[in-house]
């Protein structure tokens with residue numbers, strides 16, 4: 310047919326594929342339909358429920374007749390105040406709840422909003438390699454040229470500022486950073502945050518620090534905003550998905566100087582119409598939970614992590630025991646060509662799915678990432694299956 314226009318996608322989607330897990334989950338689904346009972350150790354979606362008080366708050370608020378309308382674009386003050394208190398208590402960061410906080414529908418949407426707010430076609434965006442794939446796709450959709458900066462094990466998976474300084478940084482507008490880093494599990498250091506801030510100020514680069522993992526298997530949650538002058542050049546994204554077992558609820562936040570909040574709001578207020586009020590109230594309740602909540606969550610993850618270490622031992626992988634976040638990152642044994650070889654071998658022979666590290670960038674091609682979002686029983690079963698395979 311001449312002049313075919315229906316189904317012709319926009320140029321901005323060129324180079325942006327369907328999200329890896331969306332395709333992989335379909336394949337796993339097919340295997341399950343064929344009776345394979347695949348154990349999925351791929352995705353970091355917490356399988357445990359939120360605190361009972363959070364669910365109770367949602368129920369009580371949803372029962373009220375006047376809670377169902379459109380909401381304020383800047384989020385309800387109850388939630389913004391709870392976020393400010395949470396930042397003060399856990400990160401020692403002072404935020405003005407009226408001007409320096411923007412609730413989000415998850416940190417993932419914040420990544421897109423930041424790109425759409427600040428990036429022009431042709432601008433360069435720095436993204437971590439290995440790193441969360443959404444940084445790349447969001448930047449590309451916004452028309453950016455994406456420049457990955459490599460994180461190396463020898464450098465503790467931290468940005469190599471000497472290498473960064475060698476780049477032509479004139480067109481770099483934005484840099485994504487994420488510590489505890491996904492997928493490597495590397496914790497941040499105060500020194501690294503300070504270095505980032507001086508780098509950002511020197512080159513006039515906006516830093517977007519994505520911080521959804523700071524409470525998982527980590528006793529010392531850190532925010533980039535606790536460093537001097539951070540609000541001048543950094544935005545922090547945060548989320549209740551992992552810290553409060555609320556991934557499906559879609560609650561996150563963007564924190565920075567008032568000017569940045571106002572700028573992002575210019576885009577975001579044209580994209581959605583706020584979050585369901587009972588969800589905001591329940592999220593505020595979650596943020597007010599005391600330290601015993603995080604202890605309880607981490608006790609479960611610690612036990613699972615010990616078992617994941619056993620699984621990785623069976624696979625003869627190399628890994629550090631000092632990792633934060635919802636995953637364990639491990640170097641594959643040399644008998645496998647690369648991560649894909651290892652992941653496919655385990656999937657097709659023992660019906661256990663482990664994420665190949667290469668999907669996070671080519672610096673991850675010799676690594677796999679194992680999720681802690683599966684019960685101890687499931688991980689034990691995975692160990693049994695893989696042991697049979699390697700016996």
Ligand SMILES: Cc1ncc(COP(=O)(O)O)c(C=O)c1O
Nearest residue numbers: 415416417441491519548550561
């Ligand atoms: C590094 C990183 N950032 C952001 C997200 C998205 O989090 P949210 O559920 O808050 O959108 C994830 C989710 O897996 C992630 O790994």
